[in-house]
Amino acid sequence: xxxxxxxxxxxxxxxxxxxxxxxxxxxxxxxxxxxxxxxxxxxxxxxxxxxxxxxxxxxxxxxxxxxxxxxxxxxxxxxxxxxxxxxxxxxxxxxxxxxxxxxxxxxxxxxxxxxxxxxxxxxxxxxxxxxxxxxxxxxxxxxxxxxxxxxxxxxxxxxxxxxxxxxxxxxxxxxxxxxxxxxxxxxxxxxxxxxxxxxxxxxxxxxxxxxxxxxxxxxxxxxxxxxxxxxxxxxxxxxxxxxxxxxxxxxxxxxxxxxxxxxxxxxxxxxxxxxxxxxxxxxxxxxxxxxxxxxxxx
Amino acid sequence: xxxxxxxxxxxxxxxxxxxxxxxxxxxxxxxxxxxxxxxxxxxxxxxxxxxxxxxxxxxxxxxxxxxxxxxxxxxxxxxxxxxxxxxxxxxxxxxxxxxxxxxxxxxxxxxxxxxxxxxxxxxxxxxxxxxxxxxxxxxxxxxxxxxxxxxxxxxxxxxxxxxxxxxxxxxxxxxxxxxxxxxxxxxxxxxxxxxxxxxxxxxxxxxxxxxxxxxxxxxxxxxxxxxxxxxxxxxxxxxxxxxxxxxxxxxxxxxxxxxxxxxxxxxxxxxxxxxxxxxxxxxxxxxxxxxxxxxxxxxxxxxxxxxxxxxxxxxxxxxxxxxxxxxxxxxxxxxxx
Numbered sequence: 001x002x003x004x005x006x007x008x009x010x011x012x013x014x015x016x017x018x019x020x021x022x023x024x025x026x027x028x029x030x031x032x033x034x035x036x037x038x039x040x041x042x043x044x045x046x047x048x049x050x051x052x053x054x055x056x057x058x059x060x061x062x063x064x065x066x067x068x069x070x071x072x073x074x075x076x077x078x079x080x081x082x083x084x085x086x087x088x089x090x091x092x093x094x095x096x097x098x099x100x101x102x103x104x105x106x107x108x109x110x111x112x113x114x115x116x117x118x119x120x121x122x123x124x125x126x127x128x129x130x131x132x133x134x135x136x137x138x139x140x141x142x143x144x145x146x147x148x149x150x151x152x153x154x155x156x157x158x159x160x161x162x163x164x165x166x167x168x169x170x171x172x173x174x175x176x177x178x179x180x181x182x183x184x185x186x187x188x189x190x191x192x193x194x195x196x197x198x199x200x201x202x203x204x205x206x207x208x209x210x211x212x213x214x215x216x217x218x219x220x221x222x223x224x225x226x227x228x229x230x231x232x233x234x235x236x237x238x239x240x241x242x243x244x245x246x247x248x249x250x251x252x253x254x255x256x257x258x259x260x261x262x263x264x265x266x267x268x269x270x271x272x273x274x275x276x277x278x279x280x281x282x283x284x285x286x287x288x289x290x291x292x293x294x295x296x297x298x
Numbered sequence: 299x300x301x302x303x304x305x306x307x308x309x310x311x312x313x314x315x316x317x318x319x320x321x322x323x324x325x326x327x328x329x330x331x332x333x334x335x336x337x338x339x340x341x342x343x344x345x346x347x348x349x350x351x352x353x354x355x356x357x358x359x360x361x362x363x364x365x366x367x368x369x370x371x372x373x374x375x376x377x378x379x380x381x382x383x384x385x386x387x388x389x390x391x392x393x394x395x396x397x398x399x400x401x402x403x404x405x406x407x408x409x410x411x412x413x414x415x416x417x418x419x420x421x422x423x424x425x426x427x428x429x430x431x432x433x434x435x436x437x438x439x440x441x442x443x444x445x446x447x448x449x450x451x452x453x454x455x456x457x458x459x460x461x462x463x464x465x466x467x468x469x470x471x472x473x474x475x476x477x478x479x480x481x482x483x484x485x486x487x488x489x490x491x492x493x494x495x496x497x498x499x500x501x502x503x504x505x506x507x508x509x510x511x512x513x514x515x516x517x518x519x520x521x522x523x524x525x526x527x528x529x530x531x532x533x534x535x536x537x538x539x540x541x542x543x544x545x546x547x548x549x550x551x552x553x554x555x556x557x558x559x560x561x562x563x564x565x566x567x568x569x570x571x572x573x574x575x576x577x578x579x580x581x582x583x584x585x586x587x588x589x590x591x592x593x594x595x596x597x598x599x600x601x602x603x604x605x606x607x608x609x610x611x612x613x614x615x616x617x618x619x620x621x622x623x624x625x626x627x628x629x630x631x632x633x634x635x
Contacts, residue, residue, distance in 0.1 A: 039407035087599060095606075096406040097353055101547045102602045104355075104540060108595030116588055223536050227418060230411050265426035272415045272422070279412045280400035 009139040011260040012253060017145045017214070019252020020152040021047075022271075024207035025229025026236065026244035027159065028200040034176035034239050035196035038099050042083065042107035043204055044226025048114055050076045050205025051217035055123040065128055073205045079110070080201025084194050107222065114219040122218035131213075148210045155206060156245055172196065176239070224268060228255075231275035237285030247286065303472050306555055310468060314461040318454050326569075327453040331525060333565040334460035335361075335518045337558055340545050341467045342514025344557030347546055349475060350507045351487030352402060356413030358539030359420035360390050360512040362531075364519025369437040369529045370430060379443045383520040387513050394512035395505065402504040417539040424531040436530025443524045456525055463521060464558075467514055471554050474510075483507060544594065548601050550608025559610040567594065 025043055032040045053075050057068035087102050094102075128147045133140040163169040174182040175192045183189050207225075208217065215221075232251045236243030251271050259267035278285065321327055343357050367386035371377040377385075401412045424431050431437065443450050443459070450456050474480050486493035486500045494500050523529050541564070549560020568590055575585035605612040 039411065041410075087603065090603065097347070097351075097547075097551070098602055098606050100353060100407060100410050101543065102599065104544070105595050105599035105602055108540070108544075109592060109599060110595075112589070112592030112595050115591060120588075224418070227411070227415060227536075231415070234408075234411075263426070266422060269419045269422040269426075272419050275415045276412060276419070279404060279408060279415075283404060283408060 006138040007260065008257075009137060011256045013136070013139055013141050013145060014260075015253030015256030016249055017142075017148050017252070018255060019232075019249035020148045021207045021211045021225070021248075022229050022232040022251050023152060023245040023248025024155060024203050025225055026232035026248045027155070027241045028203045028207075029230055029233040030239055030241045030244055031196045031200040031203070033233075035172065035193045036088070038088070038103065039230065040197075040200065041100065041103040041226065042110060042222075043200070043229060044222035044224070045107045045110040045114075046076050046080065046201045046204030047208035047211075047225050047229075048217060048219060048222040049079060049110060050208030051125075051212035052114055052118045052123060052208075052219070053205070054209040054212055055125045055217065056118075059123075059125055069209055072209055073202050076205035076208075077198045077202045080197040080204075081194055083201075084197035088193070088197070089190070107226075111219055111222060118219055120219065122216040123212070124216055125212045127213040128210075142214065144210070144213050148214075151206065151210050152245070155203060156242075159241060168195070227275070228271045231271050231278070234275060234283065235278050235285055237287045240285065240287060243285060243287040303476075307465075307468060307472065310558075311465055314458070314465060317461075318457055324453045327457050329566065329569055331453065331457045331460045332522075333562055334457070334464050335522045335525075336542070336545060336565045337464045337561040338460075338467050338518040338521070339515045339542055340549070340557040340561040341464070341471050341554055342511035343542055343546050344551065344554055345471055345474065345483075345514075346507055346511040347543065348551035348553065348557065349480065349487060350483040350504060352504055352508065353406070353410045353543070354413040354508070354511070355410050355536075355539050355543055356397075356415075356417040356420075357511065357515045357542050358534055358536070359417040360394065360515035361519035361522070361538070361542075362420055362424055362534035363390050363393065364516030365523040365529050365534070366424065366431055366437075366519075367516075368520040368523040369440050372440050372524075373437055379441055379520070379524050383517065383524075386516045386520050390512045390516035391509055394509040398505040398508040398512075399501075402501070402508060414536065414539065417536050421531060421535050424534060431531070434531060436528060436532075438528050440523050440527045440529065442527065443521075460521055460525070463517065467517075468554060468558070475554070479503070479506075541594075544598050548598060548609060550610035550612075552607065553610060556608045556610035560608065563609065564594070564597075567597075 025047060028043050028046065029039065032038055032043075050072050053072040054068055057063045057071055058065060061068075063071070083106050087106055088099075091098070091102065127142070127144045129143045131142065131144070133142055134146075135141075161169075163173055171182070171187045172192050172195065174185065174187055175189050179189050182192075211217075228251065229248070232248035233244050235251060236245070236247030251274060254274060255267060255271045258270035262270070317330065318327060321330065339357060339361055343354065346352050346354055364383070364386040367389055368379060368382040371382035371385055372379050397416055401409060401416070404412055425434055427433070442456075445459065450459055482493065482498045482503055485496065485498060486503060490500050545560040545564045546557045547560065548564060549558065550556020568587070571585065571590060571593060572587065578585045601608065607615075
């Protein structure tokens with residue numbers, strides 16, 4: 001097999017694995033953004049919290065993967081609900097600046113709490129089904145990467161079903177489109193906001209859980225994961241979750257190719273430079289229409 | 299300057315003069331000097347956030363650029379620290395101009411994320427560009443500043459020097475607020491469309507104030523580098539940028555005095571907490587410095603939920619209520635008499 005081809009393939013696999021995580025973080029951003037117009041700066045912290053909780057449950061309490069997975073997601077969802085009830089819901093007539101600082105404060109608190117409970121070191125967690133690499137046309141692929149991609153597909157499928165075929169999902173969409181009109185139609189919009197925080201935290205937790213065996217989670221990863229996830233959300237057009245999935249994977253692939261062919265030291269900067277370029281040139285994202293761009297405030 | 303502000307300004311000068319007489323311990327003087335660096339950055343940031351209404355979670359990057367320019371030029375090219383500081387200011391002006399023009403077209407959350415992204419990129423470069431910045435190991439041997447051929451060696455001298463820079467910064471900021479430019483900035487904070495219709499060039503105003511606040515940050519970074527004689531990327535991570543807006547927000551966005559209060563309180567907080575931990579131990583609580591982050595977050599959240607105007611205006615509203623109370627009773631006795 002041609003070694004250049006194998007290299008490209010290896011970078012693509014790396015990129016898709018990273019990108020899947022960015023995609024899920026971006027979906028989390030979008031859910032809260034659609035329901036409230038808020039960008040949740042604590043989104044990356046949900047990912048960290050999910051990953052670290054999973055480490056404790058599987059490595060500390062020796063629970064089975066499936067059981068620990070469900071418990072971790074529920075735990076982070078409760079954290080998301082608490083965040084909404086205690087910090088977002090009580091604030092009446094908030095300014096954007098105040099909301100931004102409130103979500104930053106929550107992210108500092110979660111980060112600080114994670115540091116107190118789990119310490120400063122990074123945590124190892126066993127892979128879901130062995131860590132023996134598989135051979136894929138000359139490139140190597142971890143079984144965990146397949147889990148990451150598979151679970152992303154499941155989350156996307158569940159997302160589509162929930163928002164298109166269930167009453168609650170349709171109510172949430174109605175709130176996103178026009179909150180006043182939705183309220184007039186008898187939808188409890190405050191409940192929908194709470195639900196959006198719960199779901200967003202849940203998706204973040206899933207992302208954290210599935211990536212922890214590969215990257216070894218530590219308390220300080222939230223900011224970077226959140227920032228790159230936001231990059232994916234903007235690239236796909238903020239509020240457009242299917243766009244976010246494509247953009248997330250694309251961002252991961254670009255980052256992996258950049259790390260492979262330009263410089264691995266500047267890897268973290270690549271996704272951020274893309275984020276800045278998108279924000280500066282086309283803040284409506286690659287899938288947003290020019291028409292929508294004129295109507296929206298950036 | 300208006301009367302109230304000139305009183306505040308003289309109080310600041312007085313406090314700076316008296317402080318080294320009260321605090322004789324070199325360690326605490328050092329802590330207060332670090333406080334001065336944060337104060338200087340926060341005064342600039344307050345002009346941008348409180349007066350022009352533009353958020354920036356990227357000012358740690360400008361501090362880093364100022365510090366690194368000073369570090370690199372003084373150690374590798376053996377330039378004078380003053381010249382290096384000037385170069386840092388020029389470089390930051392250019393970078394702030396290039397970033398500010400596209401970034402300040404954005405609003406709210408988008409602007410916050412763009413500036414946060416910028417800060418992360420600068421941090422990544424500081425870690426990765428080993429040839430230039432020394433990478434994670436940093437730069438050692440940055441010389442101290444000299445004033446008219448007289449090297450600022452003692453902590454006390456540097457304390458006075460750093461705080462004079464803060465006083466100068468406050469003076470500039472207060473003069474700016476009560477000028478045509480300051481009123482223009484406040485107008486565009488209220489409504490950009492209304493300000494534009496009154497003939498204010500909002501893009502130019504926003505970019506200029508962004509550049510000015512970046513210069514404050516850059517000077518503060520240069521002063522920091524010359525004081526500690528050693529820099530590494532650690533203190534310039536994204537968390538530092540977040541901490542800076544935390545200081546401005548906790549103190550009070552809408553006044554220079556608020557930003558100063560916030561910068562002082564949060565810079566001294568680790569010291570206050572380690573002081574309190576001795577007492578907490580008596581009650582049975584083992585306080586560790588690791589909890590600091592949690593306490594920061596908690597304070598920020600509580601202030602934002604219950605005192606969104608910040609500590610400073612919280613205190614002054616309490617004071618004015620007390621005054622009102624006393625005023626009323628005084629009036630009451632008049633009537634009775």
